[in-house]
Amino acid sequence: MMDKLTFQHIDNDGASAIGTLSLGTINLETPAIFATLRTTQNPNDLDFLVNSKAKYNLEHIQGGIVRLYNFPKIVVPKVEEMKEKTKTPSLDGYKDPFTKFYTSNILMCDPVLEYTYFSKPKYDAKFVDNLYFCDRLVRFFKEFERRKLTIRDNDDKSVVKLRREMFDALWLGSSRIDRTERNKMVEQLILYQLSYLPMPTPIGPFVVTEEHLKVSHELNDLCQAIAYSNKRESISYVPFHASAIKNEELMMNHMDYIRNNKSTKLHGMKFKELDLHCPVDYKARRGFKHLMNDINSFKQDNKDKAFMLLDAGTQYYVAMQVYDVVGTSATGFDHDVDGGRRKKGEPMTIHWWDEIKMWPRPTYDAPVPDPEHCAVCNETPNFDFDDNILNRKRRGHRLFDLNNDANEFCTHVRAKDLGLHMRKRVANAEFSYANDLILNP
Amino acid sequence: MDHLLQIPDTIKLLPRDTVTKLSPAEKDKYYDKVIEDILNANPTGVSAPEIEKATGFYGRTVRDHLKNLTSLGKGNKITRSGISFYFPTGKMEDKPLTIQSETRDGLFYAINRLTNQRGKFLYVQQKEMDEYRTLIVKGGILIPEEDMKNFITQMHTYCAKKGVK
Numbered sequence: 001m002m003d004k005l006t007f008q009h010i011d012n013d014g015a016s017a018i019g020t021l022s023l024g025t026i027n028l029e030t031p032a033i034f035a036t037l038r039t040t041q042n043p044n045d046l047d048f049l050v051n052s053k054a055k056y057n058l059e060h061i062q063g064g065i066v067r068l069y070n071f072p073k074i075v076v077p078k079v080e081e082m083k084e085k086t087k088t089p090s091l092d093g094y095k096d097p098f099t100k101f102y103t104s105n106i107l108m109c110d111p112v113l114e115y116t117y118f119s120k121p122k123y124d125a126k127f128v129d130n131l132y133f134c135d136r137l138v139r140f141f142k143e144f145e146r147r148k149l150t151i152r153d154n155d156d157k158s159v160v161k162l163r164r165e166m167f168d169a170l171w172l173g174s175s176r177i178d179r180t181e182r183n184k185m186v187e188q189l190i191l192y193q194l195s196y197l198p199m200p201t202p203i204g205p206f207v208v209t210e211e212h213l214k215v216s217h218e219l220n221d222l223c224q225a226i227a228y229s230n231k232r233e234s235i236s237y238v239p240f241h242a243s244a245i246k247n248e249e250l251m252m253n254h255m256d257y258i259r260n261n262k263s264t265k266l267h268g269m270k271f272k273e274l275d276l277h278c279p280v281d282y283k284a285r286r287g288f289k290h291l292m293n294d295i296n297s298f299k300q301d302n303k304d305k306a307f308m309l310l311d312a313g314t315q316y317y318v319a320m321q322v323y324d325v326v327g328t329s330a331t332g333f334d335h336d337v338d339g340g341r342r343k344k345g346e347p348m349t350i351h352w353w354d355e356i357k358m359w360p361r362p363t364y365d366a367p368v369p370d371p372e373h374c375a376v377c378n379e380t381p382n383f384d385f386d387d388n389i390l391n392r393k394r395r396g397h398r399l400f401d402l403n404n405d406a407n408e409f410c411t412h413v414r415a416k417d418l419g420l421h422m423r424k425r426v427a428n429a430e431f432s433y434a435n436d437l438i439l440n441p
Numbered sequence: 442m443d444h445l446l447q448i449p450d451t452i453k454l455l456p457r458d459t460v461t462k463l464s465p466a467e468k469d470k471y472y473d474k475v476i477e478d479i480l481n482a483n484p485t486g487v488s489a490p491e492i493e494k495a496t497g498f499y500g501r502t503v504r505d506h507l508k509n510l511t512s513l514g515k516g517n518k519i520t521r522s523g524i525s526f527y528f529p530t531g532k533m534e535d536k537p538l539t540i541q542s543e544t545r546d547g548l549f550y551a552i553n554r555l556t557n558q559r560g561k562f563l564y565v566q567q568k569e570m571d572e573y574r575t576l577i578v579k580g581g582i583l584i585p586e587e588d589m590k591n592f593i594t595q596m597h598t599y600c601a602k603k604g605v606k
Contacts, residue, residue, distance in 0.1 A: 083574070183463075187467060221453075221455055221459055222459060222463065225455050225459070225463065226471075229463075229471035229475075230571075230575060231474065263451055263454075264453075
């Protein structure tokens with residue numbers, strides 16, 4: 001039986017809407033927040049989320065996003081264990097926390113194939129080690145390592161140039177063998193996701209130019225067709241370079257693709273490391289507002305379609321206006337930071353989410369937690385805890401804050417005063433630009 | 442009056458050249474699913490040329506898959522004036538009864554009560570779980586409700602005679 005993906009519009013206040021996104025028996029109240037599950041130890045983000053959901057009432061934190069290269073380590077063993085357990089259902093109907101989470105939230109995969117464009121040796125190694133079954137991808141990273149060694153003095157510019165050339169060859173190669181191998185890679189990765197997840201995320205290139213977008217759309221269709229023929233739903237998903245938001249034509253073409261895609265109910269996108277707060281870039285801010293308006297007008301005519309933004313960065317708050325699912329980190333950093341950006345061996349600087357400034361601040365510089373804010377703050381009178389404990393607490397605190405934001409969003413959509421509420425909320429935020437991106441008067 | 446073929450939005454219809462990019466196994470599953478969904482969306486019946494025209498699939502592909510669906514009990518074929526029309530098996534009345542095999546892993550039997558223009562039936566399906574934990578129909582029979590009592594009696598007698606426990 002196919003787990004149908006549907007979206008039902010419930011209420012709206014101007015441009016912003018709330019609704020119910022359903023996948024089979026899983027019902028999510030939107031805006032839904034999906035936590036990006038990045039670290040695999042101290043804490044294991046997936047375990048942390050599962051336990052937090054079991055312990056607290058986080059009704060709008062309704063999903064998790066795991067990077068594809070972490071998938072075999074943190075998701076596969078749990079799903080395998082769950083499959084074993086469900087073969088012999090217990091008589092009292094007891095479900096362990098993971099099964100409970102898996103059957104009432106949406107666990108998704110972020111393919112993070114932007115790292116075929118950017119070079120991060122740590123991630124390259126993870127792809128090779130954990131996705132060893134995907135020949136073409138493994139060959140890509142190994143070949144890059146081999147060719148990098150031939151570059152004199154490891155010159156940064158030449159390394160970047162090499163990576164870009166190899167990226168284009170990986171995704172845009174037009175020879176028959178290239179296309180066949182690329183399609184095979186895409187199929188392998190989608191079928192892999194299908195083995196463990198109810199809804200796969202399409203595989204495609206990181207989009208910088210029109211040419212990448214064209215291939216991305218083509219592969220999106222292919223992935224959606226594979227999911228469909230295996231009786232599953234698939235979303236559309238395109239990861240964009242941050243600069244794409246300023247490329248009107250590119251964004252217009254993507255919106256056209258969405259308009260013409262009749263079968264897909266959830267459209268996902270990501271703007272890699274887009275930060276509208278800093279550095280100041282008015283064109284990018286205008287571009288983002290333009291896109292939100294486009295999505296809004298599309299949703300007015302298509303009330304059964306939903307949108308998702310991954311790695312939302314500082315845009316997470318204003319994005320909730322038109323994106324029904326917002327993926328963001330449980331720490332407040334949508335960059336590649338665990339425990340604060342640091343070099344190997346250096347002590348961790350724990351950052352605590354300042355709910356007023358809407359910004360993560362180092363604990364030595366952050367106000368003490370407000371016991372009224374959430375259950376975690378209530379149990380944290382100060383920051384004199386072991387780093388590992390604080391590392392968990394700060395995630396819990398941030399999840400509560402995200403949940404509160406989504407909750408208040410719903411309340412004010414119903415009360416038809418969302419614009420006013422959002423303006424109040426961002427008045428003291430670190431990113432005042434958000435004021436210009438509020439669509440409602 | 443021309444009868445328009447219903448193609449629901451839920452069908453992911455790909456251009457023919459994109460379908461060819463799928464591996465043979467996935468391509469086969471894809472054709473099956475599209476044709477089955479079109480069949481189910483058109484209770485008044487469809488012919489192979491109609492599906493061929495709407496999807497751009499080759500006629501032979503459409504006919505082969507329709508034949509396969511019929512053999513699994515997912516559709517019925519009626520031939521009039523030399524043209525074959527296919528109809529969905531019928532409308533399920535409620536949730537099926539699913540019986541899990543006690544001896545074989547991943548094997549299930551589903552009993553559905555359904556209605557179509559020819560009456561009420563019990564549709565018994567043999568289902569197997571594939572590697573993606575999706576139940577796939579591997580076989581099925583359609584028994585008219587009025588034959589059911591006799592069918593079970595005969596089966597009991599047969600099993601008793603052959604010593605099947």
